[in-house]
Amino acid sequence: MTQIAVFGAGSYGTSLAIQLARNGCDTLLWGRDAAQLKQLAAERVNQRYLPGCDFPARLRVAESLEQAAAVSFWLLAVPSHALGPLVDTLKPLATGPRRVACASKGFEPETGRLAHEVVADGLGRVPFAIVSGPTFAKEVGRGLPSAITIASRTPGFAAETADALHGPGMRAYTSDDVIGVEVGGGVKNVIAIAVGAADGMGLGANTRALLITRGMREIMRLGEAMGGQAETLMGLSGMGDLVLTCTDDQSRNRRLGKAIGQGRDVDAAQQEIGQVVEGVRNAVEVNLLATRYKVEMPISQQVYRVLHEGVAVRQAFYELSSRPPGAESR
Numbered sequence: 198m199t200q201i202a203v204f205g206a207g208s209y210g211t212s213l214a215i216q217l218a219r220n221g222c223d224t225l226l227w228g229r230d231a232a233q234l235k236q237l238a239a240e241r242v243n244q245r246y247l248p249g250c251d252f253p254a255r256l257r258v259a260e261s262l263e264q265a266a267a268v269s270f271w272l273l274a275v276p277s278h279a280l281g282p283l284v285d286t287l288k289p290l291a292t293g294p295r296r297v298a299c300a301s302k303g304f305e306p307e308t309g310r311l312a313h314e315v316v317a318d319g320l321g322r323v324p325f326a327i328v329s330g331p332t333f334a335k336e337v338g339r340g341l342p343s344a345i346t347i348a349s350r351t352p353g354f355a356a357e358t359a360d361a362l363h364g365p366g367m368r369a370y371t372s373d374d375v376i377g378v379e380v381g382g383g384v385k386n387v388i389a390i391a392v393g394a395a396d397g398m399g400l401g402a403n404t405r406a407l408l409i410t411r412g413m414r415e416i417m418r419l420g421e422a423m424g425g426q427a428e429t430l431m432g433l434s435g436m437g438d439l440v441l442t443c444t445d446d447q448s449r450n451r452r453l454g455k456a457i458g459q460g461r462d463v464d465a466a467q468q469e470i471g472q473v474v475e476g477v478r479n480a481v482e483v484n485l486l487a488t489r490y491k492v493e494m495p496i497s498q499q500v501y502r503v504l505h506e507g508v509a510v511r512q513a514f515y516e517l518s519s520r521p522p523g524a525e526s527r
């Protein structure tokens with residue numbers, strides 16, 4: 198029986214732990230807050246992050262970080278800004294061979310490192326897999342049908358992670374394109390903020406379709422420049438997740454965009470959502486990577502300017518729509 202430790206007891210870590218346990222994996226869920234862990238163990242549900250999704254019998258709540266880290270298969274499910282610190286914390290506890298999967302979507306703040314780089318720099322040459330795709334935590338927790346991509350350069354580990362997640366309620370697909378999967382999952386959050394802002398301003402269905410389609414082009418430009426493959430970017434973890442996040446109000450990135458499109462302050466909107474909104478920080482890294490890889494990403498750049506340079510949303514859309522005509526295939 199596969200044993201897995203999930204690190205990160207927020208909405209996504211909890212939903213993946215439920216899915217793994219439902220599939221028969223002996224799953225240990227760890228979060229950084231000891232009081233929260235006690236509550237999860239007593240209530241067998243994560244009331245704060247994933248209410249209404251009871252823990253299956255095979256899901257146990259870790260009593261300590263050491264207990265969880267002793268398991269040789271780790272699934273890291275924290276926000277991208279917390280991945281580096283989590284890996285640093287786990288490093289001294291990696292006393293034997295470890296296999297590491299990661300479900301974070303985004304880039305490391307300031308450096309722009311991808312998840313596989315953060316893990317390799319901290320833990321060395323361990324088998325690594327990235328888990329990503331159009332999967333809202335609440336729907337995963339409820340077991341509603343969804344699909345996910347697991348990319349690894351260690352084919353056996355991609356298959357092992359896929360086997361662990363695949364089951365009633367979830368189809369798991371494998372890939373060897375780690376970079377393509379990571380970039381798609383990171384950039385779609387920024388585009389979802391732009392789409393949310395347009396909807397918040399009442400700009401209409403045409404604008405939404407324009408932003409999703411040209412946003413997809415930005416994902417492809419950056420993803421391919423960084424070494425990802427077009428077919429991955431057009432798949433579940435790229436286009437699939439972009440469509441999901443841009444079109445449904447379960448998305449925190451879309452909701453934040455809507456709030457600022459309606460004139461709300463970014464910090465207030467983030468506080469009200471009360472969970473991680475990856476695209477806010479990651480607009481900075483996407484902007485940085487666009488410059489580093491010399492790719493044009495006008496939508497992402499305007500999101501960055503609105504969130505971090507105080508540019509008015511209306512001005513940002515005006516500047517986007519004032520761009521000169523160009524070839525669609527560019």
Ligand SMILES: NC(=O)C1=CN([C@@H]2O[C@H](COP(=O)(O)OP(=O)(O)OC[C@H]3O[C@@H](n4cnc5c(N)ncnc54)[C@H](OP(=O)(O)O)[C@@H]3O)[C@@H](O)[C@H]2O)C=CC1
Pocket residue numbers: 205206207208209210228229230246274275276277279282283300301302303332333334335471472473475
């Ligand atoms: N929610 C979703 O539908 C999906 C999320 N994801 C991705 O999963 C990742 C995690 O997001 P999600 O679970 O949704 O976020 P949430 O906001 O729901 O929860 C964040 C969790 O991370 C914990 N955390 C924050 N900082 C640290 C740290 N330094 N060390 C350890 N734990 C920390 C929080 O702990 P505390 O409560 O103590 O603050 C909390 O348990 C993100 O990259 C997101 O993009 C991917 C697909 C779907």
Ligand SMILES: O=C(CO)COP(=O)(O)O
Pocket residue numbers: 302330331332333334386389438441442447448449450451473474475
């Ligand atoms: O990545 C997600 C679904 O696949 C969740 O999106 P949000 O972080 O915008 O809620």
